[in-house]
Amino acid sequence: MVGYCGLKASTANGLSVLNLIYRFTPEVWGRGYATEAATAAIAWGTAHQPSTPVLARVRPDNVSSQNVALKVGLLRDHGMDDEGEDGQDLAYTNRPRTEWVQLELPTDIALPTSPALPAGVSLASIAELGDTEQLRRRVYELNKECAADIPGRGEFFSYDEYIQRRFAADGYQPDGIILALDGAALVGLCVISHVPGREWAFIEMTGDRRSHRRRGLATALKISAIRQARGWGVSTVRTIHHRGNNPIITANRMLGFLDTSFTLNLDTPPSGVTGPSIKP
């Protein structure tokens, strides 16, 4: 036997929960067994006890176990943190929360090492490439293409609307639009805005072409954008995503983003272009 996984009915913070337990011997780590088994356990819990949330408790230093919790769709749930046998455990649950996930990262934390870029791909900001009409059009086309894959994203902006929101907004920073180029082709972007005087910067959009996904490119783009924000002297980077956008939420959590709460005007749904919808 190399491990086990399952759900145990229990209570936490006065709430009935299904405690998700997974333990595997180190020799088989990295093969995805825990993720596969935990996915099956959660599916069973959701089918048989839909109103009882699944809770995983993980030691703060057990990063691979925290990643398993995120990969199976559990979210960091500060309200359910509890004292474990040897110190504070971090809680991950699938408790229903609001439609939007608001995330924040202090800029002074140690960022993970940036993944190696796919062969032939390089990063450069609009400040470096030159803010030309032609480049703006290419950024628009790429943003539109990527935004089509955002869950719940409706029709995308016209080019003129986009220019108003992205390039004419107070927070526009030419060094805050980081582009990924594969040869001459634009394949990815991360847009971080900063209204001078605010202590926070805002990641408005991250996306890459389908051909370039799952190779660490979005992570590399975000790390570059966060470094940029450090240069502006802000203390935190914020972002917001639709709860259904698991890929980007997971990518952010892997970088260290934690749940937070800030004032929003959700008349303009934050998907694709969000800066103008954020109130100071």
Ligand SMILES: CC(C)(COP(=O)(O)OP(=O)(O)OC[C@H]1O[C@@H](n2cnc3c(N)ncnc32)[C@H](O)[C@@H]1OP(=O)(O)O)[C@@H](O)C(=O)NCCC(=O)NCCS
């Ligand atoms: C979300 C998006 C930017 C991710 O880009 P990417 O280059 O594939 O991301 P990375 O390779 O850096 O992935 C980092 C981690 O995020 C998570 N992740 C990324 N895509 C995922 C997916 N489809 N499903 C589950 N997890 C995913 C994984 O944990 C991944 O690490 P791993 O590959 O080692 O498991 C890309 O899918 C995209 O452009 N989507 C459409 C636009 C969008 O939704 N943008 C966010 C809203 S602004």
